[in-house]
Amino acid sequence: GSTGTGRGHGKAILLGEHSIVYEGPAIALPLLEMNATASIRAAPEARIASDLYEGAVDGAPARFAPIVEAVRAARAVLAPGAGPFELTLHSDIPYERGLGSSAATAAAIVTAVADAVGAAPDEDTRHELIQRAERVAHGAPSGLDARAVVAPTPIRFDRGRAEPAGVASPLTFVVADTGVRGSTREAVASVRARREADRAGIDAVIRRLATLADEAAADLVDGRADALGDRMNEAHALLVRIDVSSHELDALVVAATAAGALGAKLTGGGRGGCVLALAPSREDAPPLASALVAAGAARVWTTTVGASSNQE
Numbered sequence: 044g045s046t047g048t049g050r051g052h053g054k055a056i057l058l059g060e061h062s063i064v065y066e067g068p069a070i071a072l073p074l075l076e077m078n079a080t081a082s083i084r085a086a087p088e089a090r091i092a093s094d095l096y097e098g099a100v101d102g103a104p105a106r107f108a109p110i111v112e113a114v115r116a117a118r119a120v121l122a123p124g125a126g127p128f129e130l131t132l133h134s135d136i137p138y139e140r141g142l143g144s145s146a147a148t149a150a151a152i153v154t155a156v157a158d159a160v161g162a163a164p165d166e167d168t169r170h171e172l173i174q175r176a177e178r179v180a181h182g183a184p185s186g187l188d189a190r191a192v193v194a195p196t197p198i199r200f201d202r203g204r205a206e207p208a209g210v211a212s213p214l215t216f217v218v219a220d221t222g223v224r225g226s227t228r229e230a231v232a233s234v235r236a237r238r239e240a241d242r243a244g245i246d247a248v249i250r251r252l253a254t255l256a257d258e259a260a261a262d263l264v265d266g267r268a269d270a271l272g273d274r275m276n277e278a279h280a281l282l283v284r285i286d287v288s289s290h291e292l293d294a295l296v297v298a299a300t301a302a303g304a305l306g307a308k309l310t311g312g313g314r315g316g317c318v319l320a321l322a323p324s325r326e327d328a329p330p331l332a333s334a335l336v337a338a339g340a341a342r343v344w345t346t347t348v349g350a351s352s353n354q355e
């Protein structure tokens with residue numbers, strides 16, 4: 044038939060944002076309770092219907108450029124002969140908060156186009172199509188987000204590829220949104236500019252962030268929550284040094300630590316967006332979340348990885 048649906052979910056980066064642009068690995072967690080969904084159906088002209096824009100694809104506002112590219116790339120590769128269609132989008136992933144909203148939307152679109160024409164692209168083809176939209180959104184994305192928003196489990200990402208990250212015992216995290224938008228494109232560009240000015244200094248930070256991510260993967264496998272928390276704290280301090288944090292992010296990190304979090308750091312591109320905090324136990328998560336709201340978080344989410352159902 045000529046209708047199709049698709050989805051992608053949110054993600055939080057546990058360790059390795061920014062360093063992954065230069066050197067792996069990075070670890071990402073799925074946020075399965077927040078989703079972008081897409082549905083498409085044949086229509087007389089190419090249209091988009093979404094919460095933010097409704098109208099012809101040609102007249103879509105500039106911030107829809109990655110969406111238009113996802114549609115164009117998916118059609119060109121998966122449905123070359125298909126006629127025009129209407130794309131209906133919905134997302135409850137907050138936009139520009141480092142939670143993977145752009146990649147999840149692109150994943151939803153690519154999957155919906157494939158579904159509509161009965162195509163079954165392999166993982167790498169799907170990844171490349173999502174990446175085409177991500178390049179329009181972010182310039183030179185590592186591919187971490189594109190892999191994370193379609194993976195149901197925590198992943199270890201390196202050199203464009205993802206594998207499930209083993210998690211020995213359940214870990215509960217609180218994600219707290221500053222409510223401030225942060226542009227991943229600008230944050231990545233600013234790290235690049237700093238690195239051009241101070242290659243040795245910034246490369247040392249990048250190398251340490253990548254090492255922390257690598258060690259964190261082992262912490263997950265071995266169930267070392269305290270060590271993982273320490274690595275998160277060190278990573279935040281390093282991300283502050285490369286100037287991708289903000290006063291609001293730093294304040295939430297301080298509040299999380301004061302409320303007993305084992306570790307806390309910004310997550311994603313930074314400059315705005317969210318903090319990820321590791322709760323000592325599942326029972327400790329609600330008071331940690333309340334403390335973050337009291338400290339100014341616009342919204343909080345709680346996620347557990349490594350439970351028998353993987354995530355709740």
Ligand code: MEV
Nearest residue numbers: 060061184185187311312
């Ligand atoms: C953004 O979620 C993660 C960054 O490392 C950028 C990228 O991986 O392309 C900041």
